[in-house]
Amino acid sequence: MRKLIVSGILTLIVLSGCSSDASITTDDKVTGLVNDYLGALETKDISAMVKYTDDLRFPDKVEQKKQYSNIEEEITDTKIIEIKKVNETEFEVTVEMVFDGNLNELTFPIQKQEKDWRIIVGQDF
Structure with missing residues (x-):
């Protein structure tokens, strides 16, 4: 009986870990x-910026990465104000973020x- 209880507890622990x-x-x-x-913007991690976005201004990721390499703005103090679900997709x-000292x-x-x-x-450009 004790083995059954221990086995049951271990199973629950494993299942809860798998379902996280x-x-x-x-x-x-x-x-x-x-x-x-936002973290990538602040640290100018171009690879991450390209990974997380689909930039409508560029035909492919290669061009997007090339153009992002030329970004000179200092971006700081980023934070999420609101996230709204529009639909399932x-x-x-x-x-909110600060570009070169200006809050946007x-x-x-x-x-x-x-x-x-x-x-x-x-989309705004």
């Missing part, structure tokens, strides 16, 4: 994506593309 990824909600994934992107995020508030769509979420940028 499944318990991450879409909202959490999108929030994590935005936080990762789209969110909208409003962020920007809104971006976030779309599910195949299996990953992407922040859509470049």
Whole structure:
């Protein structure tokens, strides 16, 4: 009987550990994506910026990375103001950030593309 109880407890521990990824909600994934992107902006991590976005101004990721390499603005103090769910495959995020000392508030769509979420940028240019 004792072995059965111990076995049951171990099974529950293993199952709860396996389900932790499944318990991450879409909202959490999108929030994590935005936080990762904002961190990439502040540290000028070009590879991460390209990874997290789909920039409508550039025909492919190679050109996007090339152009991002020329970014000279100093981006600091980034934070999420609001994330709204539009539908099952789209969110909208409003962020605040300081560009070269000037406070800006920007809104971006976030779309599910195949299996990953992407922040859509470049639509205002």
